[in-house]
Amino acid sequence: MSRARSEELGTKPIGPLLIKQAVPASIGILVMSLNILVDTIFVGNWIGPIAIAAINVVLPVSFFIAALGMAIGIGGSSIISRALGAEDKQKALKTFGNQISLTILVTCTMVLLGLWFRDSLIPAFGGKESIFEPAKIYYTIVLYGVPFLALCMMGNTVIRAEGKPRHAMIAMIIPSIGNLVLDYIFIYILDWGMMGAAWATTAGYLLCFSYIFYFFLSPHSELKPRWTDLKFEGGILKEMGALGFVTLARQAVTSITYLLVNNILFNLGGAAMVAVYAIIGRMLMFALFPVFGVTQGFLPIAGFNFGAGKFERVKKSIYTAITYASVVASLVFVLLMVFPDSIVGLFLSDRADLSAEDQATNAFVRENAPSAMRWVFAATPIIALQLIGAAYFQAVGKALPALLLTLSRQGFFFIPLVLILPLYYGATGVWVSFSLADVLATIVTAFYLQFELKRLVRKSA
Template sequence: MANISSDELGIQPIGKLLVKQSVPAAIGILVMSLNVLIDSVFVGKWIGSIAIAAISVVLPITFFIAALGMSIGVGGSSIISRALGAADREKALKTFGNQITLTFVMTISMVILGLIYVNDLIPIFGAKGSIFEPAKIYYIIILYGVPFLAYTMMGNNVMRAEGKPKFAMNAMIIPSVANLFMDYLLIYVFDMGMAGAAWATTTAYFMSFSYVLYFFLSKNSELKINWGHLGFNIPILKEIGSLGFVTLARQAVISFTYLLMNNILFNLGGEAMIAVYAIIGRILMFALFPVFGITQGFLPIAGFNYGAEKYDRVKETIYTAIKYASVLGSIVFLGLLIFPEALTSLFLSNRADLPAEDKLVNTFVLEHTPNAIRWVFAATPIIALQLIGAAYFQAIGKAIPALLLTLTRQGFFFIPLILILPNYFGELGIWLSFPIADVLATIVTGLYLRKEIKATLV
C-alpha cells in the first residue's frame, strides 16, 4: 500500500502494482461508502425514513455538480499518466494547472444556477409531498460544500496518476470520519435535524479539500505548478473535455436515471417506494467498493504503460484487473444474497415515539427491500468486465469508445427497460431492469474490448 513514484508504474510486476494501487482506492471508497451508509442509518434512526428519501432526491443534483470536478480529474489524469509515461513533464504540469482553473469556473457557475432554480429542480427529481421541505433544507446547505467536494474528486484522481494511492485514500477517509462525528454532534446532540445532516456533510467536504490542498503544496507531490500553468491551454482543455465528458456523461445519465426512478417509484408506491430505492442506492455505493477500487487502481497503470508503449504490460493489466474484480464481485453477490433483511433493518428506526407515517413507511420498506436487493445485484459477478472495459478506453485517451461503453449500461439499456418493464411487471419490472442491463452491457463491452486488444495491443 506504499506510495510509489510514477516511473514505477512501468516497472513493477502488474499483480503487485495493481494491489498497491487498488487497495488504497478500495479502502478509500469503502470508508466513503460506509460514511454514506452510516450517515443514512443515523438519519433514518434519528430523523426518520422520509429524511432518507429526501436526501436520496437531492444527491443526484449535487453529485452531478461534484461530478464536474471528478470528470475534470479523470480526463486530466489520463493525460497526466500518459505524459509521465512519455517523460513529458511540462504537459503534465500544464494539464494540472488547467484542471484547477476549469474546476473553479465550472463548479461555481453550477452552484449559482443550482441556488437560483432550487424550487424548480427539487420537484423534478422526485421531492413531492412530505419530501419537499426536508429536501430543500438539505439541498441548499449541501450546495455550499459541493465546490470543495469537486476539488477533492479532481485532486484524488491526480494523486493516483502520480502513483500516490495512499494519499488519495486519505483524502477520502478524512471527510468520512469527520462526517460521522459531525452527524452525531449536529443531529443527535444538538437536534438540528435535516440542517444538521447537511452541515455535517458540508463541513466534511471542506476538511477533505484542505487535505488535498496540503498534499499538492507539500513535497509529496511531483506536480509543482506556477501561475503560468493556470492559464487555459486550448488543446489541453479539449483533451480534458473529451475524456472528462465520459465521466460527466455517466453522472448525467445516473442523475437522469434517479429522476426517472424517483418519479416512477413515487407513482407506484409514494414516499415509501422512494425510501426503498434510497436504501438500495446506499447499498450499491457500499457493496461494490472492492470492484470500484480495482477499476480506480487499473486506470493509472494502464495509462502510464500505454503512454510508454509497453503494450504487453497493458494487456496483462486488463486481464489481471478483470480477474481480481470478478472474484471480489462474486463474494459481494453471495453476501447480499444471504443477508438482505439484516441490511435493510439497519436503516429503520425502532423508536417508540416514531410518527405514524414513518411507521407505515418502515413496514413497507422492510417488506419490499430484501427481494429488490436480490434482483438488483443478481449480475454482480460479471460487471467487472463492463467496468474495466469502459475504463480502459478512458485510460488510453480514446474518448468516443469510452463514452459509448460508459453509456451502454445506463443509457442504452437501463433507461429503456425501466420505462417498459414496469408496464408489464409493476414494481418487479423496476428491479429486473438492473440485472438485464448489466448482462447486456457486459456482452457489448466484452466484444468491443476483445476487438480493440487484437487490433492495437500487438
C-alpha cells in the same frame, strides 16, 4: 523520489502493482461508502425514513455538480499519466493547472444555477409532498460545499495519476470520519435534524479539500503548477474535455436515472417506495467498493504503460484487473443474496415515538426492500468486465469507445427498460431493469474489448 514512485507504474509486476494501487483505493472508497451508508443509517434512526427519501432526491443534483470535478480530474489525469509515462513533465503541469481553473469556474457557475432553480429541481427529482421540505433544507446547505467536493474529486484522481494511492486514500478517509463524528454531534446531540445532516456533509467536503490542498503544496507531490499553468490552453482543454465528457456523461445519465426512478416509484408507491430505492442506492455505492477500488487502481497503470509504449503490460493489466474485480464482485453477490433482510433492518428504527407515517413507511420498506435488493444485484458477478473495459478506453485516451461503453448500461439499456418494464410488472419491473442492463452492457463491452486486445497483441509483437 516522486519521479521514481511514478515510474514504478511501468516497472513493477502487474499483480502486486495492481494490489498496491487498488487496496488504498478500495479502502478509501470503503470509508467514503461507509460514510454514506452510516450517514443514512443515522438519518433513518434519528430523523426517520422520509428523511432518507429526501436525501435520495438531493443526491443527483449535488453529485452531478461534483461529477464535473471528477470528469475534469479523470480527463486530465489520463493526460497526466501518459505525459509522465512519456517523461513530458511540462505537459503534466500545464494540464493540472488547467484542471484547477476549469473546476473552479464550472462548478461555481453550476452551484449558482442550482440554487436559482432550487424549487423546480427538487420536485422534478421526486421531492414531492412530505419529501419536499426536508429535501430543500438538505439541498441548500450541501450545495454550498459542492465546489470543494468537486475540487477534491479532481485532485484525488491527480494524486493517483502521480502513483500516490496512499495519499489518495487518506484524502477520502478524512472527510468520511469527520462527517460521521459531526453527524453524531449535529443530529443526535444538538438535534438539528436535516440541517445537522447537511452541515456535517458540507464540513466533510471542506476537510477533504484541506488535505488535498496540503498534499500539492508538500514535497509528496511532483506536480507544482505555476500561475502561468492556470491559464487555459486550447489543446489541453479539448483533449481533457473529450475524455472528461465520458465521466460527465455517465453522471448526467445517473442523475437522469435517479429522476426517472424516483418519479416512477413515487407514482407506484409514494414516499415509502422512494425510501426503498434510497436504501438500495446506498448499497449500490457501498457494496461494490472493492470492484471500484480495483478499477481506480487499474487506471493509472494502464495509462502510464500505454503512454510508455509498453503494450504487453497494458494487456496484462486488463486481464489481471478483470480477474481480481470478478472475484470480489462474486463475494459481494453472495453476501447480498444471503443477508438482504438484515441489511435493510440496519436503516430502520423501532422507536415508539415515530410518527404514524414513518412507522407505516418502515413496515413497507421491511417488506419490499429485500426482494428488490436481490433483483438489483442479480448480475453483480459479471459487472467487473464492463467496468474495467470502459475504464481502459478512458485511461488510454480513446474517448469515443469510452463514452459509448460508459453510457451503454444506464443510457442505452437501463433507461429504456425502466420506462417499459414497470408498465407490465410494476415495481418489480424497475428492479429487474438494473440486472438486465448489467448483462446487456457487459456483452457489448466484451465485444469492444476483444478487438482492442487483438490490437494490443499486434502492437506488442
